[in-house]
Amino acid sequence: MIIDLRSDTVTRPTAAMRRAMAEAEVGDDVLDGDPTVRRLEERVAALLGKERALFFPSGTMANQTGVWLLAERGTEVLLDADAHIVHWEIAGLAALCGVQPRTVRGKGPVYDAAALRATIRPRSPHAPRATLVCVENTHNGAGGKVTALAELRAIRDVAREHGLPVHMDGARLWNAAVASETDIAQLAGCADTVMVSFSKGLGAPVGAALAGADAVIARGWEVRKRFGGGMRQSGILAAAALHGIERHWPRLHEDHATAASLARVVDGVGGARVVPPDTNIVMIDLPDGVHSADVVARCAADGLRLTPWSASRIRAVTHLDADAAAVARAGEIIVAALDAAGQVERRLATG
Numbered sequence: 001m002i003i004d005l006r007s008d009t010v011t012r013p014t015a016a017m018r019r020a021m022a023e024a025e026v027g028d029d030v031l032d033g034d035p036t037v038r039r040l041e042e043r044v045a046a047l048l049g050k051e052r053a054l055f056f057p058s059g060t061m062a063n064q065t066g067v068w069l070l071a072e073r074g075t076e077v078l079l080d081a082d083a084h085i086v087h088w089e090i091a092g093l094a095a096l097c098g099v100q101p102r103t104v105r106g107k108g109p110v111y112d113a114a115a116l117r118a119t120i121r122p123r124s125p126h127a128p129r130a131t132l133v134c135v136e137n138t139h140n141g142a143g144g145k146v147t148a149l150a151e152l153r154a155i156r157d158v159a160r161e162h163g164l165p166v167h168m169d170g171a172r173l174w175n176a177a178v179a180s181e182t183d184i185a186q187l188a189g190c191a192d193t194v195m196v197s198f199s200k201g202l203g204a205p206v207g208a209a210l211a212g213a214d215a216v217i218a219r220g221w222e223v224r225k226r227f228g229g230g231m232r233q234s235g236i237l238a239a240a241a242l243h244g245i246e247r248h249w250p251r252l253h254e255d256h257a258t259a260a261s262l263a264r265v266v267d268g269v270g271g272a273r274v275v276p277p278d279t280n281i282v283m284i285d286l287p288d289g290v291h292s293a294d295v296v297a298r299c300a301a302d303g304l305r306l307t308p309w310s311a312s313r314i315r316a317v318t319h320l321d322a323d324a325a326a327v328a329r330a331g332e333i334i335v336a337a338l339d340a341a342g343q344v345e346r347r348l349a350t351g
Contacts, residue, residue: 003326003333004305008255008280008319011203017243024239028232029055030225036235040242041209047245048194049185050211054220055238057229059171059197059208064092065223066167066193069216071132073098078119079134081105082141084169096227102130109142109275113154120162133159136169137187138176141309144259144281144317146176152190166190171197171208175279178252192216201252201280202244203320206237248320255280255318258327262316265331270342284314284334290341298337304330 004010013021027034037055044053056062063085071077077093079085081103085093093099106115121127135155139145147155159166168191170176177184188194193212198204210220224230231237259277267274271287286292292308299306307315316334318327 002303003330005316005330006305006307008200008317011320013205017240020239020243021236024235026233026235029234030230034235037238040238044209045211048188048211051214052217053209053211054217056208059195060089061227061229062195062208062210063169064096065220066210067097068223069220070165070167071099075131076100076102076128077132078102078104078130080111083136084140109145110139110147112151113158116155117158133164133166138172138279143275143283144277144279146179146278149182149186156190165192168194170194172200174249175201175252179256179279198241198244202248204240204244207241258318258324262327262331266334269335270338272338280318282316286312294341295337299333302333304333
């Protein structure tokens, strides 16, 4: 059996989700609206405490639309140095939105209000103006780190002091709400626009939503169309997202528990160190001389798929399709791979 912990995007629709998709009421969403898509958009807007939401094919398209709507062309966007929007959206800020990133590096794994304040440039005719602040919650590159409500509010307050709107990349905001036991609308309330994904922890095959004020999201419909994101009988996909919200969101604590269990098993083995997981992402930092490609290859040979995040870091993500037994087996495979890689390194070091 293959255990795939490369991402929570690898989940396959459950039988119940497939039935919901097959039975979905549909229409032409571009022409006159799809009824199931409308139900999803209304549900997401209500959950996030926003006036309106818009369904997108992907979180990246929804993120880029949020930036396009809130940032001015020829300016800069302030966001975490390790943000998904910076590293994993193919320079969309420049190519699609005409803005440049100004990265914020905090003292911890994600930036805080103090770091944001220190990074905002003084007004100058010789430097680009900032016109947008972005936050990511949970933060993928930081190991699924949750930014707490109080800190989000502090970041929002600094942005407001400088007249800047806030966009939230909340691809895994569902996880943040569960892990912090915070109303998701309160978390979303710290941003003008919020993106949430359905294809990660919620287990849907496709989709994301962008939520915000009615007038902003109305313009977002135009941007989505321009980006090629208009969909037709998309109620089939929206039905999966609705099912994920109702059935799979309440169980995310299970993924957090298996991630914590995996972290306990792996931490310290062969000199490896694990970033303590807040949610379902486990980042494993390897000791000197051990390369992630080697460990990942050893794990793959034993039936476990992982992501080589960098030369010295491996990522594992727990999810709906990996139960406690599968994650326990993954821990055994990782431990064996780290031991083997460490033995090779020691032999090389001693000649």
